[in-house]
Amino acid sequence: MLRHLPLLTLVVMIGPVLAGLWGALLPALGHLPGAGLTGPSFDAFRTLLAWPGLEQALRLSVTTGVLATALSLLIVVLVTAGWSGTRAFGALQRVLAPILSVPHAAAAFGLAFLIAPSGWLARLTSPWLTGWARPPDLLVIQDPAGLAMTAGLVTKEVPFLLLMTLAALGQVRQDQRLQTARTLGYDRVTGWLKCVFPAVYRQIRLPVYVVLAYSMSVVDVAMILGPTRPPSLSVQIVKWMGDPDLAMRLVAAAGALLQLVLVLLALGLWRLGEVGVARLGRNWLETGRRGRLDPALRLVGIGLGALSAAATLLALLGLAVWSAAGFWAFPDALPDAFTMRNWHRHGPGTLEAAAETFLVAGAATGLALVLVLGCLEAEHRSGRTLTTRGLWLLYLPLLVPQTAFLPGLQILLLSVGADVGRGPVILAHLVFVLPYVFLSLGDAWRAWDPRNAVVAGTLGAPPWRVFWQVRLPMLLRPILTAVAVGVAVSVGQYLPTLLIGGGRVATLTTEAVALASGGDRRAIGVYGLMQTLAALLPFALATLLPALVWRNRRGLHV
Amino acid sequence: MSDVLTLEQVCITDGGQTVIEADCTIAPGDVLTIMGPSGVGKSTLLAFVTGTLKRAFTATGRVLLDGADITALPPHRRQVGILYQDDILFPHMSVGQNLAFGMAPGGTRAERRAAVSAALAEIGLEGFAHRDPATLSGGQAARVQLLRVLLSQPRALLLDEAFSRLDTERRTQIRRLVFDMARDRDLPVLMVTHDAEDAKAAGGRIITLGD
Numbered sequence: 001m002l003r004h005l006p007l008l009t010l011v012v013m014i015g016p017v018l019a020g021l022w023g024a025l026l027p028a029l030g031h032l033p034g035a036g037l038t039g040p041s042f043d044a045f046r047t048l049l050a051w052p053g054l055e056q057a058l059r060l061s062v063t064t065g066v067l068a069t070a071l072s073l074l075i076v077v078l079v080t081a082g083w084s085g086t087r088a089f090g091a092l093q094r095v096l097a098p099i100l101s102v103p104h105a106a107a108a109f110g111l112a113f114l115i116a117p118s119g120w121l122a123r124l125t126s127p128w129l130t131g132w133a134r135p136p137d138l139l140v141i142q143d144p145a146g147l148a149m150t151a152g153l154v155t156k157e158v159p160f161l162l163l164m165t166l167a168a169l170g171q172v173r174q175d176q177r178l179q180t181a182r183t184l185g186y187d188r189v190t191g192w193l194k195c196v197f198p199a200v201y202r203q204i205r206l207p208v209y210v211v212l213a214y215s216m217s218v219v220d221v222a223m224i225l226g227p228t229r230p231p232s233l234s235v236q237i238v239k240w241m242g243d244p245d246l247a248m249r250l251v252a253a254a255g256a257l258l259q260l261v262l263v264l265l266a267l268g269l270w271r272l273g274e275v276g277v278a279r280l281g282r283n284w285l286e287t288g289r290r291g292r293l294d295p296a297l298r299l300v301g302i303g304l305g306a307l308s309a310a311a312t313l314l315a316l317l318g319l320a321v322w323s324a325a326g327f328w329a330f331p332d333a334l335p336d337a338f339t340m341r342n343w344h345r346h347g348p349g350t351l352e353a354a355a356e357t358f359l360v361a362g363a364a365t366g367l368a369l370v371l372v373l374g375c376l377e378a379e380h381r382s383g384r385t386l387t388t389r390g391l392w393l394l395y396l397p398l399l400v401p402q403t404a405f406l407p408g409l410q411i412l413l414l415s416v417g418a419d420v421g422r423g424p425v426i427l428a429h430l431v432f433v434l435p436y437v438f439l440s441l442g443d444a445w446r447a448w449d450p451r452n453a454v455v456a457g458t459l460g461a462p463p464w465r466v467f468w469q470v471r472l473p474m475l476l477r478p479i480l481t482a483v484a485v486g487v488a489v490s491v492g493q494y495l496p497t498l499l500i501g502g503g504r505v506a507t508l509t510t511e512a513v514a515l516a517s518g519g520d521r522r523a524i525g526v527y528g529l530m531q532t533l534a535a536l537l538p539f540a541l542a543t544l545l546p547a548l549v550w551r552n553r554r555g556l557h558v
Numbered sequence: 559m560s561d562v563l564t565l566e567q568v569c570i571t572d573g574g575q576t577v578i579e580a581d582c583t584i585a586p587g588d589v590l591t592i593m594g595p596s597g598v599g600k601s602t603l604l605a606f607v608t609g610t611l612k613r614a615f616t617a618t619g620r621v622l623l624d625g626a627d628i629t630a631l632p633p634h635r636r637q638v639g640i641l642y643q644d645d646i647l648f649p650h651m652s653v654g655q656n657l658a659f660g661m662a663p664g665g666t667r668a669e670r671r672a673a674v675s676a677a678l679a680e681i682g683l684e685g686f687a688h689r690d691p692a693t694l695s696g697g698q699a700a701r702v703q704l705l706r707v708l709l710s711q712p713r714a715l716l717l718d719e720a721f722s723r724l725d726t727e728r729r730t731q732i733r734r735l736v737f738d739m740a741r742d743r744d745l746p747v748l749m750v751t752h753d754a755e756d757a758k759a760a761g762g763r764i765i766t767l768g769d
């Protein structure tokens with residue numbers, strides 16, 4: 001049984017992606033028997049190409065995606081190069097997990113509350129600095145260039161890439177490389193860029209690609225912070241999918257394939273960019289320049305890193321304040337009074353949505369954990385480690401844009417008569433939860449001293465006993481962290497819940513995003529905060545439980 | 559129980575290159591020492607004997623315990639105990655639970671606890687059953703590890719640089735304790751070390767590799 005688990009995991013993870021792409025290809029070519037269409041026909045592509053907003057939507061997807069990825073990577077590189085190992089870096093690391101667990105939609109709402117013309121920044125600087133007595137008529141959020149959307153993505157992708165970089169640093173002997181560079185007269189940032197970065201980038205390349213693919217095709221953040229006329233291609237695909245006219249599903253399917261091609265092209269271009277940067281880097285290495293700009297770069301790095309962290313933390317604070325705000329006139333920095341009325345009004349709704357959220361997240365994460373533990377144990381027993389090709393397969397569901405295969409998956413499910421709803425939503429969440437649980441747990445699992453298993457075995461314990469009585473308890477902390485990551489990923493899923501749930505599965509995320517168009521900040525505050533708490537709670541438990549269970553076991557303290 | 563441990567024409571290769579070869583017999587209560595610097599394949603040989611050789615290696619030859627071929631048996635059915643240089647006490651279990659883990663199943667809870675307490679008293683660690691392994695000194699941890707192996711009733715004992723992390727005084731004590739207890743139980747002992755003093759103290763045959 002155990003040796004079949006890796007294959008089963010692969011099917012569970014890749015199967016829906018391939019099925020979804022297939023499910024998009026057929027309707028895109030005019031084949032949708034449910035709507036009485038059998039094709040083949042290129043009408044869907046013709047309609048798509050005739051859509052007046054296409055050019056702008058494509059440009060928006062590419063510019064926001066590439067810009068958000070490049071900026072996030074730049075900030076992470078500057079912060080790590082200039083500050084890793086310092087107290088400031090430690091402080092940043094400590095707020096990393098909570099920031100990382102904040103769902104994209106909640107962070108986007110919070111950012112909108114912060115930077116909107118009537119947002120906190122405007123209130124704090126008005127009227128004494130700006131002279132504004134009323135919110136100015138400025139298009140700060142939902143701007144046509146997608147800058148607010150890019151900022152929203154950057155605040156969420158920086159912690160993700162930073163976490164990946166921290167994991168990579170452990171494998172590239174950063175201290176030795178940096179020390180060598182410094183004894184050769186290089187300043188900190190230049191030494192890091194020349195001696196550590198190439199090795200680190202090799203390790204974080206796939207996560208960077210994930211950020212690019214995600215940023216180019218994100219839906220919830222784009223619906224909250226992105227432009228509306230026209231929206232990004234991914235948002236438009238979702239709109240077409242929700243159109244009462246079934247024929248528009250064909251256009252959505254064609255759009256999904258176009259989204260895939262667009263992301264693949266962007267990934268190809270990014271790869272070419274990597275080659276170009278590597279060539280420039282090699283030339284720079286040979287110049288022997290020691291870096292005169294290092295002090296300035298360090299300041300820029302920590303400034304941008306702190307700004308990114310502060311934006312998310314302030315965004316959360318903004319959600320909290322709005323959730324309890326009474327009357328709040330512009331330009332007052334705080335409401336006239338704080339009240340629980342908003343919570344009384346929206347509380348029952350959020351609790352229902354929270355129950356659904358935890359049901360879906362719990363089931364998806366539980367299934368993911370069983371599969372991941374099975375795969376890792378099979379890997380341990382067979383002695384076969386994950387190859388680079390295997391790692392690519394693991395990242396595949398994260399590299400293929402959600403908007404490229406989820407519409408097809410929904411169409412496929414409906415056309416084969418399968419019901420949409422909670423069950424399929426759990427399986428759809430599993431596609432995204434699985435890779436993160438695997439990536440989160442894999443390193444800790446492999447770093448476990450195998451001599452423990454040898455000793456237990458020579459003491460007469462069969463493999464199953466070693467697994468349950470030795471390995472699992474010793475790895476309780478990383479297992480719970482992986483569960484927390486899985487729950488956070490599931491809590492944040494918008495598109496799979498919306499499309500595969502057929503609108504019948506109401507989680508905190510779908511409810512929060514649905515509130516975006518209404519603009520009721522108090523309701524958004526309540527839902528956004530609940531969404532964040534739902535993602536944070538498992539992280540808190542993952543920290544507290546092992547500390548409690550192993551309070552008398554010093555060898556397991558961190 | 560008196561068993562003979564035999565390594566019969568054992569040859570371990572890595573990508574076609576021979577890592578280590580061994581063809582020897584260890585009588586009950588005897589110690590065979592394999593000496594050599596790091597990287598000559600000493601620990602790899604022990605992994606072959608315990609049945610935990612990595613896939614990268616290819617091995618031929620047999621491991622016999624009192625004439626019975628145990629080469630194809632899984633580690634938990636070989637009855638071959640091992641001690642490493644590091645403390646491999648399971649950190650989530652108390653000292654007593656670590657010992658009980660190694661004991662053969664059977665008996666009531668009270669009987670097993672009594673057996674653990676008696677065994678701890680035998681090595682001068684009376685009342686240590688509830689202790690956290692992380693609070694033990696190096697010497698105490700080494701004694702508990704030895705006791706855990708012996709309670710699992712092995713038919714042969716392997717020592718993988720088992721004394722190299724102990725300071726000089728404790729090293730002599732623990733070494734004597736291990737060899738005495740192994741001799742008392744008529745266990746064949748296969749020790750790998752890079753330390754000439756350990757080899758000398760074992761008092762048995764010495765095979766030196768990789769000079």
